[in-house]
Amino acid sequence: MGKKETMINVICPACGGKFKGKPEKFEQPRTCPKCKTIQTFKRNNRELNNISPLETRLNKDEKILLISSKHWLVIVPVLLISIIFIIIELFLVFFSPPELNLAFTFLIVCIIPWPVCIWQLWSYKIDLLAVTSSRVIFEHGIFSHNAEEIPLEKINAISFNQSIIGKLFNYGNIQIQTASLLGIMDFKFIQNPKSFRDSVDSAVDKYKKHQIMEQAKNIAESMNSNINSDTIECPYCAEIIKAKAKKCRFCQSELP
Numbered sequence: 001m002g003k004k005e006t007m008i009n010v011i012c013p014a015c016g017g018k019f020k021g022k023p024e025k026f027e028q029p030r031t032c033p034k035c036k037t038i039q040t041f042k043r044n045n046r047e048l049n050n051i052s053p054l055e056t057r058l059n060k061d062e063k064i065l066l067i068s069s070k071h072w073l074v075i076v077p078v079l080l081i082s083i084i085f086i087i088i089e090l091f092l093v094f095f096s097p098p099e100l101n102l103a104f105t106f107l108i109v110c111i112i113p114w115p116v117c118i119w120q121l122w123s124y125k126i127d128l129l130a131v132t133s134s135r136v137i138f139e140h141g142i143f144s145h146n147a148e149e150i151p152l153e154k155i156n157a158i159s160f161n162q163s164i165i166g167k168l169f170n171y172g173n174i175q176i177q178t179a180s181l182l183g184i185m186d187f188k189f190i191q192n193p194k195s196f197r198d199s200v201d202s203a204v205d206k207y208k209k210h211q212i213m214e215q216a217k218n219i220a221e222s223m224n225s226n227i228n229s230d231t232i233e234c235p236y237c238a239e240i241i242k243a244k245a246k247k248c249r250f251c252q253s254e255l256p
Contacts, residue, residue, distance in 0.1 A: 054130055056137050056147045066131045066199040070124055071171035071191040078120045085114070129174075129187055131199045134207065136176065138187065152207040154180045158200045160193035176200070 010019050019033065054067070122142050130137045136150040156179055162172035172193035176185045190196060232243045237251035247254055 054128060054137065054139060055145050056130075056139060056149075058132065059134065061133075063133045064130060065133060065203055066196060068129045068190055068192065068196050070127055070189045071169065072124075073165075073169055073171060074189040075121055075124050078117050082114075082117050085117075129190060129196070131196065131203055133203060136200060138185075148182070148185070150176060150178055150180070150182065150185065152200075152204050153211070154178045154182075155200065155204055158197050160190075160197050162193065 010021070054064070058064070119142065123140070126142060127140045128138070130139070134152055136152070136155070138148045140146050155176060157177045158174065160172045160174045166172045171189055171191050174187045174190050174193050174196060176187075177183075178185065230243055231240050233239070234241050234248040234251065234253070234255070236253040237248060239248065239250040241248055241250070245255060
């Protein structure tokens with residue numbers, strides 16, 4: 001049989017088209033079959049060509065099982081505050097008394113709160129909580145990338161709770177109990193917490209079963225290695241006998 005050719009998955013940065021081919025085919029810029037523009041294709045190693053928004057680099061053979069984020073209701077207070085600020089701005093512009101220092105008031109009421117609102121909105125977009133085949137990853141940070149990781153073997157228990165409004169809009173708080181220095185980790189306003197809890201439980205079960213199978217495989221290989229080192233094949237009858245035997249117990253032949 002001939003040697004199997006290596007194939008890679010690539011993405012067009014212009015249209016997002018996904019293609020598969022030999023590595024040398026995409027080394028140089030080429031015309032995208034989808035958008036018909038000349039592009040330098042980007043390598044995509046994600047399973048099933050699924051582009052992940054995570055910045056954390058995955059290990060070899062590690063797969064993303066679920067990516068979740070905060071529920072959109074978390075930005076409602078920010079939007080309400082923004083509306084209040086807009087109303088105050090309009091009031092100051094049209095109804096402020098002459099003796100009021102409009103410039104100073106405008107600075108305090110309008111300029112200062114807006115960075116806080118923008119910060120909250122951007123944080124809502126960036127914060128991600130993911131389950132992979134080997135760990136749970138929590139990414140956050142606006143100006144810098146921060147990632148907290150919980151290996152599956154360190155997870156003792158995971159639970160979630162929902163208020164009445166949380167049940168109505170399908171969001172809740174998730175609590176993960178770990179056996180590491182991280183202790184108990186809380187994640188608030190996570191959308192579809194039950195699905196996330198189930199994904200973590202399933203991933204932990206699969207990981208533990210995989211570890212047990214690997215241990216059993218290693219033990220079996222070790223035992224086979226010990227057996228093989230203590231036995232040999234009889235050169236006359238091909239039966240397995242002790243390596244230190246002077247005479248084959250099957251064919252009674254004297255061994256050299």
